Amino acid sequence: MPALKWPAASINKPPGVAIEGGNTNLELPSLNRYGPKSRWIEIYSTSNSSSSYKVESDIWVNATPLNGTIKAPGDTADQRVLLSINWETAPIGKTSSKVKITAGSTTATITLPIDNSQISEAYTGFVESNKTISIEPEHYTTATSSSTASYGIIPGYGRTLSGVTLLPITADSQTPPASPKLS
The missing domain is CATH 2.60.40.10 (Immunoglobulins)
Structure with a gap:
């Protein structure tokens, strides 16, 4: 240079x-x-x-x-x-x-x-800001486990409240539709 x-x-x-x-x-x-x-x-x-x-x-x-x-x-x-x-x-x-x-x-x-603009004090949910809705991973709606793996919460992980990971970390690869799902 x-x-x-x-x-x-x-x-x-x-x-x-x-x-x-x-x-x-x-x-x-x-x-x-x-x-x-x-x-x-x-x-x-x-x-x-x-x-x-x-x-x-x-x-x-x-x-x-x-x-x-x-x-x-x-x-x-x-x-x-x-x-x-x-x-x-x-x-x-x-x-x-x-x-x-x-x-x-x-x-x-x-x-x-x-x-x-302010939302009502009684409102529960997630607010859009800057054309984005950000939801902490532990606030998922549903979690479906398989016979060998499930989701676990990692408190304080990242920039928000938590993270989510598949456990155990040694679980074999999973294939839909029987694999774990997080919504």
């Missing part, structure tokens, strides 16, 4: 802005109470210079950090800004916020769709 070099110090180009998901229309993926806790915006240097930046948005949008300086070359040549929502003060229902980034001579307005 060829050696990497910074642009010459005399080059002074404005900073760039990139967003999570790479949408060129500058629209972030939606946020709601049941999905990811934050989205991100990246402010980066495109030359060998420094620029200050600031983030402006609705009061219910928390931006961390709100302002700072990017300086190239070095470890401060870019800055990731995390956006989260104060759900108690955000408007109820579906809306969007505009997040304005000013970095040097660059200005970008990014749309952050928000869904502040």
